[in-house]
Amino acid sequence: MHSKSYNKLKPSHQPFRIHGMARRLLLSVAIAAATLLTPPGAAGYPWPLCGQAGGFPADSNYKASLSLLAATMPKNTSMSPGLFATAQAGAAPEKVWALALCRGDASASYCFSCIDQAFQDLISSCDYKDATIYFDSCVLTYSNIHFRAADDAKYSPTYSIRNLANATADSAGFQRLVAALVNATAGSAAFNSSARLYASGQADFDKELPHVYSWAQCTPDMSPDRCWRCLVRLMRELPTYFTDGIGARVLGIRCSLRYETQPFFNGTATVRLSATSARAPAPAALPNVGAVGKGIKFRVPIMVPIILLPILSAISLIACFFLWRKLRPPTEAEQPYPSYSAEVEDVESVDSIMIDILTLQTATDDFAESNKLGEGGFGAVYKGTLPDGEQIAVKRMSKSSTQGLEELRNELALVAKLKHKNLVSLIGVCLEQQERLLVYEFLPNRSLDLILFAKDSAKREQLDWAKRHKIIEGIARGLQYLHEDSQLKVVHRDLKASNILLDMNSVPKISDFGLAKIFGRDQTQGVTNRVVGTHGYMAPEYMMRGNYSVKSDAFSFGVMVLEIVTGRKNNDDSSGKSEDLLTTVWEHSTTSTVLEVVDPCMNGSFLEKEVLRCVQIGLLCVQENPVDRPTMSTVVTMLGGETFTLPAPSKPPFCSRKNGTCAD
Known part of the structure; x- marks a missing residue:
C-alpha cells in the first residue's frame, strides 16, 4: 500500500467537552500509508491535530512542563502492562495533562521510541497548549485542561481515512464481511481481551481479496462496557465513510478501529472468521440512490447489510454476554459493571x-x-x-x-x-x-443537621427564623416537585435533616435518592418486606407494615418541620426526655404553650404567627392516619398564606426507639 492510495475524509469534529464548553479543533493532517509496525519517523508520519487553546513561548513554564512529561512518559508508557499512561506536570494555569497509548501488538522498546518521537514531533509542529498526534502504532495527546469528559469517541476528536481502491468483484459481500469482522474484533477487544483492551482479526474472502485484517483498541482505563460503547460509535461511521473501500480506519484518543486487505499488525489474529461465517447471499441489485458527499455513491444493497449487521451482532453479543454473567456468580471485581x-x-x-x-x-x-x-x-x-x-x-x-x-x-x-x-x-x-x-x-453549608443540632450555640444561631422558614418552604417545594410535578412520581423514603443540604444562601436541596421509589401516575402506595430508613423519620405504617407513599414522605417532612422550629432531634435519647418530640410539641399545642419549645438559639427573633403556623403544619403531617396528612401542594399553599384555615391535628403516634413500635 502506498500513500497515494489513501485519502483523508472529513474529520469528525467531536471536540473535547469540558464542563459543557465546546472547543473546536483545527485539524492539520499529513496522509500516509502504513504496513506492519513501521518506524515512528517513517515517511508520511506524523498526523498532528493542533488545537485552539492558544500558543506558548519556547521559554514558558508550559513548555517546561511538556519537556518534563516528554522525559518521563515514554518509559512509563512502555513499562505499563497496558502500554498506556496518563500524567500531569506544572501548576495552574500552566499545568499540562497528557495521555499516551501504544498499539496492543507493540513491544516495549517500540512503544518507548514511538512515544518519544511523538513528543518531539508534536512539540515542534504544534505550539498550541492542546494537541494530539497519531502514529501508526501510538497516540499522544496533551492539554492545559484536564480530559474530564474525553473518555470515548463522542468527546475526543476522531480522524477518519480510507483507501481509495474499492472492492469490485463482490463489493456487497466484501462490506458484509468487513462489518462482521470489525464487529467481532471490537467485541473481543472490549470483553475478551487482556488488560490492554486490544484485539486483532482476520477473515477469508475471495481470490481478488484473499484476506481482510482488522484491529480495535481502547485505553485500558476504560471499563469493558464503556470500551464497547466507544467502539460502537466508531463502527457507525464505517457505512457513512467507507463504502467499498478496501481499507479504512477511524482513530480516536480513547478508542480506534481499522481494517485492511493487507496485514498491518504483529502476531496472530485473536479473532478469525471464515468467508462463509460472515457472508450471506447478496441481495438483489437495486438502482443507485444517488451520490452523497464528494462523489461517493451509496447503494441500498450495500448500505442495508452494513448498517444492520453491526447492530444485530452487537445486540446478540451483548445479550449473550449479560446472560453469561447472570448465570455464573460474579466475582467482587466484576460486580460494579454488569450488575447495574x-x-x-x-x-x-x-x-x-x-x-x-x-x-x-x-x-x-x-x-x-x-x-x-x-x-x-x-x-x-x-x-x-x-x-x-x-x-x-x-x-x-x-x-x-x-x-x-x-x-x-x-x-x-x-x-x-x-x-x-x-x-x-x-x-x-x-x-x-x-x-x-x-x-x-458542592454545597458549602453542608447538611442541615450539622447546624441545626450543633452543640455550639453560636453555630445554631446562624439559623435565624427567616432562614428556617425559607428552608421549610424549600423542602416543601422540592417534595411537591417529586410527588406531583416532575416527569416521574417519586417517593423519597429517607427524608431527614442530614439529607437536606444547604447552599451558600441557605437554600435547601434534597439529596440522597438511594432508597427512593418511582410510582406510576395512578399508583398511590407500595409495600415492601425490607423496611429501610432512619428511625424517628419513618411513618408508622411504613415502619410497622412496610407501606410507603407520598404520605409517608409527608410524615418525614412534618418531623423535620418540628425539628427546625425546636432545634431538637426527634426520639433523641441524649435529651433525657421520656417523650418523643412529636408528642411533646403536640401537648404544648393543646395548652397554647408552643413558644416554650421553640429553639432558644433564635433569641426570640421570630414572627409568632409564622412559628405557630409551621408547628400546626408539622403536626398535621405527622398524624397517624396517612389519609389525614396533607399533600405537599397543600402544604406549600398553607405555608404561603394566612388566609388558608388550618384544621386541628390529631395526636401523633408515639414510636418507641427501642423496639420500633408505635402507639396512640
Whole structure:
C-alpha cells in the first residue's frame, strides 16, 4: 500500500467537552500509508491535530512542563502492562495533562521510541497548549485542561481515512464481511481481551481479496462496557465513510478501529472468521440512490447489510454476554459493571456526564481523609476541586456495600432526570477501575443537621427564623416537585435533616435518592418486606407494615418541620426526655404553650404567627392516619398564606426507639 492510495475524509469534529464548553479543533493532517509496525519517523508520519487553546513561548513554564512529561512518559508508557499512561506536570494555569497509548501488538522498546518521537514531533509542529498526534502504532495527546469528559469517541476528536481502491468483484459481500469482522474484533477487544483492551482479526474472502485484517483498541482505563460503547460509535461511521473501500480506519484518543486487505499488525489474529461465517447471499441489485458527499455513491444493497449487521451482532453479543454473567456468580471485581449496566443505559444523559477516575483522584487528593465530608452505609463523601476551580462533592460507594450498589442504581435513574432548585444537582458519574462514584455540586453549608443540632450555640444561631422558614418552604417545594410535578412520581423514603443540604444562601436541596421509589401516575402506595430508613423519620405504617407513599414522605417532612422550629432531634435519647418530640410539641399545642419549645438559639427573633403556623403544619403531617396528612401542594399553599384555615391535628403516634413500635 502506498500513500497515494489513501485519502483523508472529513474529520469528525467531536471536540473535547469540558464542563459543557465546546472547543473546536483545527485539524492539520499529513496522509500516509502504513504496513506492519513501521518506524515512528517513517515517511508520511506524523498526523498532528493542533488545537485552539492558544500558543506558548519556547521559554514558558508550559513548555517546561511538556519537556518534563516528554522525559518521563515514554518509559512509563512502555513499562505499563497496558502500554498506556496518563500524567500531569506544572501548576495552574500552566499545568499540562497528557495521555499516551501504544498499539496492543507493540513491544516495549517500540512503544518507548514511538512515544518519544511523538513528543518531539508534536512539540515542534504544534505550539498550541492542546494537541494530539497519531502514529501508526501510538497516540499522544496533551492539554492545559484536564480530559474530564474525553473518555470515548463522542468527546475526543476522531480522524477518519480510507483507501481509495474499492472492492469490485463482490463489493456487497466484501462490506458484509468487513462489518462482521470489525464487529467481532471490537467485541473481543472490549470483553475478551487482556488488560490492554486490544484485539486483532482476520477473515477469508475471495481470490481478488484473499484476506481482510482488522484491529480495535481502547485505553485500558476504560471499563469493558464503556470500551464497547466507544467502539460502537466508531463502527457507525464505517457505512457513512467507507463504502467499498478496501481499507479504512477511524482513530480516536480513547478508542480506534481499522481494517485492511493487507496485514498491518504483529502476531496472530485473536479473532478469525471464515468467508462463509460472515457472508450471506447478496441481495438483489437495486438502482443507485444517488451520490452523497464528494462523489461517493451509496447503494441500498450495500448500505442495508452494513448498517444492520453491526447492530444485530452487537445486540446478540451483548445479550449473550449479560446472560453469561447472570448465570455464573460474579466475582467482587466484576460486580460494579454488569450488575447495574442496564440501569446506566436507562439514563439518557449518563454518557454526557461521565468523568474519568484520574480527574476525581486529582480533585480529592486521591480521596484523602482530610477531604472527607462524611460517611454513611453507602460509603464516604469527599470534597474535591476540579482543574477550573469548581468545587464538587464525590460520593464514593463502598465496594463491599450492597446498599451502596442499590443506591447507585436509584441515583443514576432518578437524579440525572430530576431538575429542581430544591434538589441537589448531579454533575457526573465514574464507573472505572471498580469504583462507583457520583459527583454532586458542592454545597458549602453542608447538611442541615450539622447546624441545626450543633452543640455550639453560636453555630445554631446562624439559623435565624427567616432562614428556617425559607428552608421549610424549600423542602416543601422540592417534595411537591417529586410527588406531583416532575416527569416521574417519586417517593423519597429517607427524608431527614442530614439529607437536606444547604447552599451558600441557605437554600435547601434534597439529596440522597438511594432508597427512593418511582410510582406510576395512578399508583398511590407500595409495600415492601425490607423496611429501610432512619428511625424517628419513618411513618408508622411504613415502619410497622412496610407501606410507603407520598404520605409517608409527608410524615418525614412534618418531623423535620418540628425539628427546625425546636432545634431538637426527634426520639433523641441524649435529651433525657421520656417523650418523643412529636408528642411533646403536640401537648404544648393543646395548652397554647408552643413558644416554650421553640429553639432558644433564635433569641426570640421570630414572627409568632409564622412559628405557630409551621408547628400546626408539622403536626398535621405527622398524624397517624396517612389519609389525614396533607399533600405537599397543600402544604406549600398553607405555608404561603394566612388566609388558608388550618384544621386541628390529631395526636401523633408515639414510636418507641427501642423496639420500633408505635402507639396512640
